[in-house]
Amino acid sequence: MTLAVLYSRARVGMDAPLVTIEVHLSNGLPAFNMVGLPETAVKEARDRVRSAIINSQFDFPDRRITVNMAPADLPKQGAQFDLAIALGILVASNQLPADKIEEYEFLGELALSGDLRPGPGALPAAIACTQAGRGLVTSKDNAAEAALASDSTVRYGEHLLQVTSHFSGQNALPQAHYEPATDVEPMPDMADVKGQHSAKRALEIAAAGRHNLLFFGPPGTGKTLLASRLPGLLPALREREALEVASVQSICGLPLNWGRRPFRSPHHTASGVALIGGGSIPRPGEVTLAHRGVLFLDELAEFPRTVLDVLREPMESGEVHIARAARQTRFPARFQLVAAMNPTPGGYSPDDPRSQRYTREQMQRYLARLSGPFLDRIDLHIEVPALPKALLTRNTEEESSADVRARVELAWSRQLDRQGCANAELSGKPLEQACRLGQAEQTLLDSALDKLGLSARAYHRVLKVARTLADLNGRPTLERTDLIEALNCRQLEKLMRV
Incomplete structure (x- = not known):
């Protein structure tokens, strides 16, 4: 031959x-x-x-x-x-x-x-x-x-x-079998975080509905600590999802962490190509490496505005299309964004005496790095204030990640039974069917829409968060309390106040 x-x-x-x-x-x-x-x-x-x-x-x-x-x-x-x-x-x-x-x-x-x-x-x-x-x-x-x-x-x-x-028919090659690692490092536990009950509540809501989340507050209040606890609250990956995550890790030559949701935290000097992916031979970026997991952007306002805006499309579609002269490539990018930032260039709130050295124009330029369309795609904006010193030294019994995850998994199962996807992924007719409002609730939401100046996208995000709150409480329909809490979780007014 x-x-x-x-x-x-x-x-x-x-x-x-x-x-x-x-x-x-x-x-x-x-x-x-x-x-x-x-x-x-x-x-x-x-x-x-x-x-x-x-x-x-x-x-x-x-x-x-x-x-x-x-x-x-x-x-x-x-x-x-x-x-x-x-x-x-x-x-x-x-x-x-x-x-x-x-x-x-x-x-x-x-x-x-x-x-x-x-x-x-x-x-x-x-x-x-x-x-x-x-x-x-x-x-x-x-x-x-x-x-x-x-x-x-x-x-x-x-x-x-x-x-x-x-x-040659002499010695057969052995057949491979995958054996999961037994010495898996445990996920960071929520019990390590003292106080910050509103931020913990926001983490639970974000985990239950796969919502994007932004923490803002002075330095040292635990924003990064809180964000690192989110993967431990998320429901376990289904086999198909775990295979998707493992495939991404495989093509990038990364060690496989079977069944664990990825947590990616790129530095704020990362370029748009580093986040989205690209190159003459297209390779995945951070959004793909965070597929089915968490993408954490610390010091959000330090990222260039053009870099942050490239995230807008994958946050909506859940995938990235990279077009080059020779070829076109698609990468999955259904990640959950968690971000943290300081409210001013100096790190402290605008009314703090330590922020007096910055002018109003400097503070406005700092916050203007976050475009309105980008912020619209973040469902929850939560302030993380400084804790009293007495609380830091006090021995308190905090709720563990396992307890929170049990509630999250129950809310997640309700979503899958009702619509087959997370609340954050709802759109069109399924969104209307899942988030029907009574006359009183619709009047309340319309009033908030006018008062806060919410866009149509932000309006739908509020509905999705309210639907998650109802699922956490085991309610089939949205109530007034769900809408009020969902609106309180969008603290745009306070975030942008300078």
């Missing part, structure tokens, strides 16, 4: 498109040519594969070798094609039987010694392999991650010789 056909997977955003690797040996001067739009790392496979084959005690064919990677218009990047190319050469040169090769796809980088090295993107590749009805052969370090794909057949090896031994 002078022609061998094997299968591998490329990486395009969250997808793993099939790549058919054809290896042909022909007469002529010895050469090793690769076609099919390979990028630099793929072209360098020629040297890695040659050394790996020779150091594995096989003969490297002294012939003209042509490797075609189809489809030809799909850019190929990374070193994950090494294993498939090496096996293709061995099959085409009759050093390895072709039996059962077509039942598997291959993913793995080769060291010069023939050792298999891990690479990013094993989980999306395993999912795509399973959908195509084939198994996956990969490195040992990628095997457990790939085994997360439901109904997948994942086999792994540590060396090229182990893989060839399997397909």
Whole structure:
């Protein structure tokens, strides 16, 4: 046989498109040519594969070798094609039987010694392999991650010789199984936070309805401490959601934290591309890394306004579309935003004597970094005031995250039974049906709309928060108290007062 056909997977955003690797040996001067739009790392496979084959005690064919990677218009990047190319050469040169090769796809980088090295993107590749009805052969370090794909057949090896031994019918490759880590670090507990009952209540509301949240107040009041407790209040990830989170971590080469919601906290010097993603070869940004979890922006007003405004679309749609001249990529970005900021450039409230050194214009410029449309997309604005010193030294019994999470999960189950999604994701007819108001409640909300100058988007956000409050209290319909508390959680007047 002078022609061998094997299968591998490329990486395009969250997808793993099939790549058919054809290896042909022909007469002529010895050469090793690769076609099919390979990028630099793929072209360098020629040297890695040659050394790996020779150091594995096989003969490297002294012939003209042509490797075609189809489809030809799909850019190929990374070193994950090494294993498939090496096996293709061995099959085409009759050093390895072709039996059962077509039942598997291959993913793995080769060291010069023939050792298999891990690479990013094993989980999306395993999912795509399973959908195509084939198994996956990969490195040992990628095997457990790939085994997360439901109904997948994942086999792994540590060396090229182990893989060839399997397909020669000698020693079968072991099948991978994912084993969750047992030494998982516990989530930060709400019981560590003293006082700040209104902020804790806001955290509970945000967790129950997946609402975006902004804390503002002087430094040292516990805004960051509170924000770090939110992941521990959120309901457990469903299997499909956990697989989405693991796939994002896989393509980024990050350690897998199966079943745990991500918590991302980029520095305020991060650029718009760092938050959204991009590059000539599009890669995920922080909003995608926080998918199904929490994106925490500390010192919110220190972010450039243009950077914050790029978050507006993914906050609404739950995904990011990155368009480049050569390709377009979609990344998921259904995150929950939690932000913290000081009310003035000096950090203290405008009526604090320590803020007198700043003029009214300086304070206005500071707050003007947050655009109205961006603030409209944040459901809850909560002040976190300084605590009395006596409370800081007092031993008080605070409610734990487990107790709060029990109420959150109950409210979450009510939402799923009623509409199949979180309240924060409601729109259109489902929003109208879930948030029907009586005549008195509608009059109250209309009056608040005129008095506070709320936009239509903010109006709907108030309704969603009120719906979450009703779910927390086990009420099927919205009542006046729900609307009043929801309006009190939107402290825009106080936030923007200077």
